[in-house]
Amino acid sequence: xxxxxxxxxxxxxxxxxxxxxxxxxxxxxxxxxxxxxxxxxxxxxxxxxxxxxxxxxxxxxxxxxxxxxxxxxxxxxxxxxxxxxxxxxxxxxxxxxxxxxxxxxxxxxxxxxxxxxxxxxxxxxxxxxxxxxxxxxxxxxxxxxxxxxxxxxxxxxxxxxxxxxxxxxxxxxxxxxxxxxxxxxxxxxxxxxxxxxxxxxxxxxxxxxxxxxxxxxxxxxxxxxxxxxxxxxxxxxxxxxxxxxxxxxxxxxxxxxxxxxxxxxxxxxxxxxxxxxxxxxxxxxxxxxxxxxxxxxxxxxxxxxxxxxxxx
Ligand code: GLN
Numbered sequence: 085x086x087x088x089x090x091x092x093x094x095x096x097x098x099x100x101x102x103x104x105x106x107x108x109x110x111x112x113x114x115x116x117x118x119x120x121x122x123x124x125x126x127x128x129x130x131x132x133x134x135x136x137x138x139x140x141x142x143x144x145x146x147x148x149x150x151x152x153x154x155x156x157x158x159x160x161x162x163x164x165x166x167x168x169x170x171x172x173x174x175x176x177x178x179x180x181x182x183x184x185x186x187x188x189x190x191x192x193x194x195x196x197x198x199x200x201x202x203x204x205x206x207x208x209x210x211x212x213x214x215x216x217x218x219x220x221x222x223x224x225x226x227x228x229x230x231x232x233x234x235x236x237x238x239x240x241x242x243x244x245x246x247x248x249x250x251x252x253x254x255x256x257x258x259x260x261x262x263x264x265x266x267x268x269x270x271x272x273x274x275x276x277x278x279x280x281x282x283x284x285x286x287x288x289x290x291x292x293x294x295x296x297x298x299x300x301x302x303x304x305x306x307x308x309x310x311x312x313x314x315x316x317x318x319x320x321x322x323x324x325x326x327x328x329x330x331x332x333x334x335x336x337x338x339x340x341x342x343x344x345x346x347x348x349x350x351x352x353x354x355x356x357x358x359x360x361x362x363x364x365x366x367x368x369x370x371x372x373x374x375x376x377x378x379x380x381x382x383x384x385x386x387x388x389x390x391x392x393x394x395x396x
Pocket of ligand 1: 205256
């Protein structure tokens with residue numbers, strides 16, 4: 085029913101089916117409220133887009149509506165830092181799941197300021213610091229990188245979200261001060277936290293996000309331009325870290341239910357990679373208690389079930 089005679093998934097019907105299935109879930113999650121400006125987003129929204137390496141794309145729902153990328157930007161910041169610095173980055177940030185919430189401080193003290201991975205806030209702050217030593221404004225470098233990958237010059241910061249987060253970023257300041265105290269932050273705390281918050285405020289829609297992440301499905305190459313962003317081995321490694329750490333302390337549950345490397349954000353977006361085939365982006369602002377989009381995660385679970393495609 086969801087595939088043609090040769091077994092190729094019928095993506096249009098699959099997305100249509102998923103859009104209907106998620107409707108009852110849209111009122112169940114909780115919109116992130118610790119960043120005041122994010123609390124204003126209407127909860128009952130859902131969008132999804134699939135970008136296939138053969139250049140076709142499919143979408144449904146609010147796939148054109150821009151949302152706050154938040155932690156999804158950590159993926160692009162990591163790719164940019166990795167591209168610039170190579171394996172050296174692992175001297176300063178680990179690649180193990182933390183098993184703790186994304187904004188937790190507890191491990192940092194006894195692990196002497198080396199964050200567990202680049203996808204929790206502590207690790208993303210170290211990646212921002214690495215970029216801040218390379219670029220005058222690291223967040224602009226990340227924005228330009230995302231624009232290039234999404235092939236869309238209209239991606240931009242949401243200044244209201246950035247300011248709202250900077251004003252309430254007590255936890256991120258605490259994390260950054262702790263890392264600084266252990267000598268693992270080279271730039272001033274204020275500069276790093278404010279660049280990080282501005283980076284998190286970048287807005288994107290599902291179609292742009294699916295396209296932006298497609299180089300990770302394309303073994304490091306942008307599919308439509310053949311431009312090499314990362315070598316094959318580095319792209320594979322980023323996917324590996326995404327699988328184990330990309331959805332905070334729900335990474336095990338995510339691998340079990342969805343079976344794809346993915347990165348989520350508290351704006352309700354998730355980007356997921358099917359190496360060699362496609363990049364998928366979903367967005368729905370209602371979150372589950374781990375900070376992942378409730379309907380988004382369910383949509384991806386249904387996607388891998390209905391297409392019979394996953395990395396396993
Ligand atoms: N900007 C948010 C923060 O640092 C991002 C968190 C997230 O999306 N998980 O708290």
